Amino acid sequence: MPKLGLIFPRFRYPSGDYPLGLALLGAVVRRELSWQVALCDTTFDPRLGHVAEFLDRERPDVVGIGLSTLMLGEALQVARLAADRGIPVVAGGPHATTEPEELLRHPAISAAVIGEGERPLLALLPMLAEGRxxxxxxxxxxxxDGTVWPATGRDPWPDLDDLPLPAWDLVDMPTYLSAWGQLDSVRPGLxxxxxxxxxxxxxSCTFCQPVLDAMFGKKLRQRSPRSLVEEIGALKDRYDIEGFWFTDDTFTTNRHWVEGFCDTLEDSGLRLLWGCTTRANLIKPELLRRMHSVGLRKLGIGLESATQRVREGIYGKGVSAEAVAQTVTHAHEIGVQTLLFLMLGAPDESRREMIATIEAATRLPASEASFSLFVPIPGTDVHRQMVAAGYDLSRDVTDYDYYARQPFTGAVDRRELRMLQRWAYLRFYSHPLRWRSLARTAxxxxxxxxxGRKLRRIAPGSGGGA
Ligand code: B12
Known part of the structure; x- marks a missing residue:
């Protein structure tokens, strides 16, 4: 039986978020092609030697690598290890979606999949295994001979309910479960x-689109609440989970669907705690209350910047600062914690504007805040706009570090920006509004x-923790 070797080359910033996309691909390949599948995940053992051992032990017929832009450098090294052993390599994930041509210029890579990988992979595997x-x-x-056939478009999976359960047996789930931290502020170690x-x-946020569009399309496609609750039930049976977090970009886009999900979750009797991310203008207090009644305890909300000029003019967010303040306050009153997403260092953002963002976030009764440094991801609208405005973004993307360094010089220099980021965390978490939850954490x-994982991300010379 032929074998697929999937590789998740996450060498930096380990986190408790398991490679869900690869686990799904593994399950689909097993079900549809009856191939064997093995998975090498470098998250908790970030060594090239670990990958080489995997390749020599498993001897896969084809290797599939999933990569975001942050993983590019290591992914190319991993591809070379496979090619040195005569194994064809297919790349997928966000970076393959936005830069397929660039990836194919690399001698070790034979195919690059755009967006959803399930259907393209099923077509590619038998072909690559036969050397065609x-x-x-x-x-x-x-x-x-180097001939390149471009993709004519995406080939998405038509019915999300028809996907198998992710192949959790391929992943080190016990380690992921203990490293998972999405609901730590609700109950440490959950x-x-x-x-x-x-x-x-x-x-249409400019820092994200059209990358997400290219990956999954503009139209929202949802699983049925039943299929979702079955997956959550299976996770409870197998791993005794106490909670879960939705990776969906905007969980409450469709209110009726959310109500249906809440009903189905309630009927299942699972009684778990959970969280999700949404836009502040898409969740009214009644819906929040209903979600809270079936276990919602944390909500991720993007404010990005408190100033209209940056939030709307540069990021095109389409959500007012007032809507964010209202939703955070309602959630706080209902008993749902909020995690605010903010960015510092837009191209010409001034120190004063950044301080306004830090102060606005600090005043809100949010339980957590994530102050990222703004980094223009290749393929996004804001990246294109910056190139058109004359910014030099030609720097090698393998040198990008989304947590600790900007690849361009903005209105505030890099050193000061890092200081502002550290000050932002200090200011936010030392405010009396956060004392209770800090005491619980400590x-x-x-x-x-x-x-500790979060602090490593902002510490001088940091390299780990997500
Ligand atoms: C959950 C999540 C995370 C988790 C980690 C997830 C993980 N296990 O890697 C956390 C919170 C840690 C995280 C961190 C970051 N993330 Co993130 N994240 C997401 C999010 C919201 C969901 C991912 C997911 O689970 N999707 C569902 C599964 C089913 O899809 P999937 O994994 O993409 O897999 C499918 C395809 O990509 C493809 N595929 C994937 N691998 C492979 C392999 C092969 C061989 C093939 C053929 C196909 C294929 O097929 C899969 C099934 O259809 C996405 C946005 C989104 N909606 O996808 C952003 C997203 C992936 N993240 C992004 C970014 C920028 C980051 C950060 C850099 C941001 C930051 N400053 O914090 C960091 C970097 C982390 C890192 N080491 O790379 C970008 C990536 C853009 C890019 N060009 O790389 C995305 C697309 C969001 C966006 N639009 O900006 N992230």
Missing amino acids: AAPVPGAWVKGR RGVNVSGARGCPF GSRAGMRSL
């Missing part, structure tokens, strides 16, 4: 896992572990 090359919907393919309920995003070993 031909056009495949949803993939860029390179022949042995055992949980991520789930995905939908694909597609109808919104009082437990799991809480301190999770705090």
